[in-house]
Amino acid sequence: MKLTNLLAGNFDNVGRLLESFLGQWWGPLLGVLGAAAAVFALVAGVKYILAAQSGDEQKLKQAKNFIVGIFVGIIVVFLVASLVPVIIACFQSWFDNDVPDFAWIVRSLF
Numbered sequence: 001m002k003l004t005n006l007l008a009g010n011f012d013n014v015g016r017l018l019e020s021f022l023g024q025w026w027g028p029l030l031g032v033l034g035a036a037a038a039v040f041a042l043v044a045g046v047k048y049i050l051a052a053q054s055g056d057e058q059k060l061k062q063a064k065n066f067i068v069g070i071f072v073g074i075i076v077v078f079l080v081a082s083l084v085p086v087i088i089a090c091f092q093s094w095f096d097n098d099v100p101d102f103a104w105i106v107r108s109l110f
Contacts, residue, residue, distance in 0.1 A: 019092060022085060033077050072077050 044067045051059035 015077075020090060022088060026084075030077070030081055037070065037077070038076050040073075041067075044070055 044063065046058070046067060048063040051063045
């Protein structure tokens with residue numbers, strides 16, 4: 001059995017399902033991640049203040065590393081939030097065999 005025959009027609013709705021998922025859950029998911037980032041930033045701030053008051057260099061270094069980790073995490077979340085819709089649009093165009101749209105989306109990325 002050929003691979004093309006095996007996969008033929010099985011991916012027709014994948015793009016639509018992913019797009020539906022984004023429409024329903026993407027906003028709340030980003031909201032939860034933003035709230036988690038705010039809580040972690042608050043914890044890191046308290047941790048930094050307590051470490052600065054105690055004068056312990058090791059705790060201060062750990063607090064600074066924690067803050068850097070939070071900023072890296074926020075940047076990763078923003079990158080994922082901006083790239084996932086584009087990737088899903090590419091997959092949907094690919095699954096729909098809409099080559100001109102797929103090529104336009106890929107060209108717009110680079």
